[in-house]
Amino acid sequence: MNLNSLSRRRWLQSAAAGTLAVAVGSTKNRSFAADGSPEVVPIGSRRELFVDDELIQSLNDVNLVLHRPRDEGQVLSFDEPWEGGFCGYATVIRDGDRLRLYYRGLGVAGQDGNRSETTCYAESTDGVTWTKPDLGLFEVKGTRQNNVVLSDAAPVTHNFSPMLDTRPGVRQEERYKALGGTVKSGLVAWVSADGTRWRRLQDAPVIPSDQVPFPHFFDSQNLAFWSAAEQQYVCFFRVFQDKIRRIARSVSDDFVHWSPPVVMGYRHRGDQAPIEHLYTNQTHPYFRAPHLYVSIAARFMPRRQVLTDDQARAIDVNPRYFKDTSDAILMTARPGRDYYNRTFLSSFVRPGIGARNWVSRTNYPALNVVQTGPTEMSVYLNQDYAQPTAHLRRYSMRLDGFASAQADYHGGELITKPLTFAGSRLAINFATSAAGDIRVEIQDASGQPIPGFTLAESREQIGNEIDRIVTWNSGPDVSPLAGRPVRLRFAMKDADLFAMQFTDAASSG
Template identity: 80%
Template sequence: MNPKLLSRRRWMLSTAASTLVVASGSVRYPSFAGGPSAEAQPIGSRRELFVDEALVETRDDVDLVMHRPRDEGQVLAFDKPWEGGFSAYATVIRDGDRLRLYYRGLGVAGQDGNRSETTCYAESTDGIVWTKPNLGLFEVKGTRENNVVLADAAPVTHNFCPMLDTREGIPADQRYKALGGTVKSGLIAWVSADGTHWRRLREQPVISSDRVPYPHFFDSQNLAFWSAAEQQYVCYFRVFHDKIRRIARSVSDDFVEWSAPVLMGYRHRGGESPIEHLYTNQTHPYFRAPHLYVSIAARFMPGRQVLSDEQAQAIHVNPRYFKDTSDAILMTSRPGSEVYDRTFLSSFVRPGIGAHNWVSRTNYPALNVVQTGPTEMSLYVNQDYAQPTAHLRRYSMRLDGFASARADYHGGALVTKPLTFSGSQLALNFATSAAGGIRVEIQDASGKPIPGYTLAESREQIGNEIERVVAWKSGSDVSALAGRPVRLRFVMKDADLYAFQFGDVASP
């Protein structure tokens, strides 16, 4: 073979087994044998993301790669007299064409659950420009001209965390629900019809302190949501275990009676994960794949001081709040699981440049990732904690873009575990270079290519799209394979594969 041609094709992989190489213009794709047959996982028409290895059987020169979100700048200053440097525990909720933001307002540090804490509200239509409506509901700091939705409700305003209840048949006056409280009060449930006018669901806590078998708990943002995948409410809350901040999980059929809490474990690529202080967990169903729970948690590093006294004085941080550091990490879990997958141990959101980013309890993510554009979603992060410049910041990602399966220029392949699907087409969220590409082969459960869907018949996918329907020489229809155990083999060069989904997708 011509040495120059050999060099251009050096990306092709050799394996111990014989390798079939299929020509396809300027890109050539190696063949990788599938693994042994296993019980098929039913995925129906769900969108599946490459944030963990739940569906991955083998990877040959394909890595799972985390994608850090892009800093889009400050979107909301906590600059009102009833807000301030200790504003925290933000929640972002999409309700139709409106985004609602809830957060604690607090200007001066004090005991958890003190009367000075309020719950504030802002809203947006695009997730970029936010306004603080003048609600006139409570008098705070001598005025009713404010954006406060809850006051004089200590201790729930310490960490009041709302949710939009998507359960079918929910009474209109309970469309919004929330939890708040401390170790002394337990978690108290509140409800609302419109997200701004709130009332207690009942006087006594729904998760009482005597039911939590840990020495300290609830002193953080404690969240709940209706899980369509589990058909029950799920609550994740903060506890201490062996003097480390951990996460516990409880479930309920009615938001009133909750199961005994279970301590969540951590797993890293099939093995044990380091156990680190997680101050908040921010677990939520991913809006494009509700069977996947995404957790963008605040990792707290107690005693890991960066700033000198002089640096701290220069940024006017409260002197009690620069002895530690914190950032955000990415974890995932699945319905019913008592384990988080920490596929990526590195930080998801790193502290930025400047002393103000390296203080205690800053870089804490808001609850929920939301869509903010046709191809974009956003994450919000509290920054400059305990400083006069405290604010909320926006970070952007492509849809499904938490992580990807990536092959470099030399190429690689990923084979899924056996699965069953429904629908007539397969769509990919992917990106390639101009020289790269992705081909898809459908195999039977034993790893044998299925005629009509082999690598040789696969049409190369080149580009950068959120949803591209895959085709073979015979077309894109895969309905003949629906309900049948199959494997997918993605053969890739200089490409990222973020997600795939079967269904009835309109062709581009």
């Protein structure tokens, strides 16, 4: 039965009666237990985003849709004498009410890891207005009045990438950690108590070059974080395989001893995804759902030249840096897995209008998505690379708004895999039109509606909210079903469903 051929009334009547036909997805996208029954996914009280098919059993006239961030404009110019057109490899970290930004300072192209490279710092309280404090830590270009936090430390300043260590019990003097280095040095670890004064953790690299079995590696931003989901440190770094820029994963219990690297694969809705050059990976735990690793990676298209020589001269781009193009793509990964979900193959952030956006190594995303408003989060991109106008730009999204399950005006539905949850309320992040709505049915593991939670008893959810508690005629309490395998059936019309979460609170926050 095609939902597009039904009137809204007939669709709701048949859905409430449990007779609506559902197109079941192919078995290659589904997980099964040893006895052949569908595997039950324990989600507890985790927030789950609809960025992949991890929880989805079937879709009928509902699609997973990528939501591109909104360009909010330039927020920081790389215009100091120790900065310049080759600033890059940015990292943004939220530490309490302060946002910290780290990036390479470099005005003239040179060999990776040369002594001219520094690590610069800026900070913000809102993510919109950024300041460059005079730190007085290093003399660069004849002055100590600068925002440099690391200098004379080549080659780690080529790609110095800090993290805020959230491991329970971490020593105060090592609250901040960072990795940097090239194939010649290996990856070297640094630590800091305040994020501005850094010291080397040990003389030897923590990931020596002779432990990486690839022809070339480390020549990009290499990052690490503490994974609460895995209870260990995870590192993602650049390697080359078959002459293509790839991503390798390694893990550690102590940040010093790391496992042999494993090259990450790519999957697109159950199939192998195209292998493209990914210059930076920017993988990090999503701050509202740390079990979900989000990667806003720089896709590099070598020798895909857009500008003519005249156009390049007009924007004063370095003549070596307009023969390629790049943009940003979105991937996700789950803890412990050796592949990314490339649910969406299209770009996440397209190059903007104008020649400046179509040069080599521009549009490279900074590491980490951070919250910048009550309902907003932001990602930052380096733009105008190798040009006098080089700068950092902000792009905004709604919270959880990377992607959504979306139904059009004719309506559709999504059914989850069997899952178990903890909590007494179901909250959703959603948006509808004035004519649209979302209703939720809770089924048992076999797909039979549970009395009290059927679609007929579900109240319409209409509006645009980050955190709406779903209700039925009997109210919002779902605690009698906690710990029991159930399926969720979302009946949607002209609506987007971004995320869901079971919670004990009246609002999931």
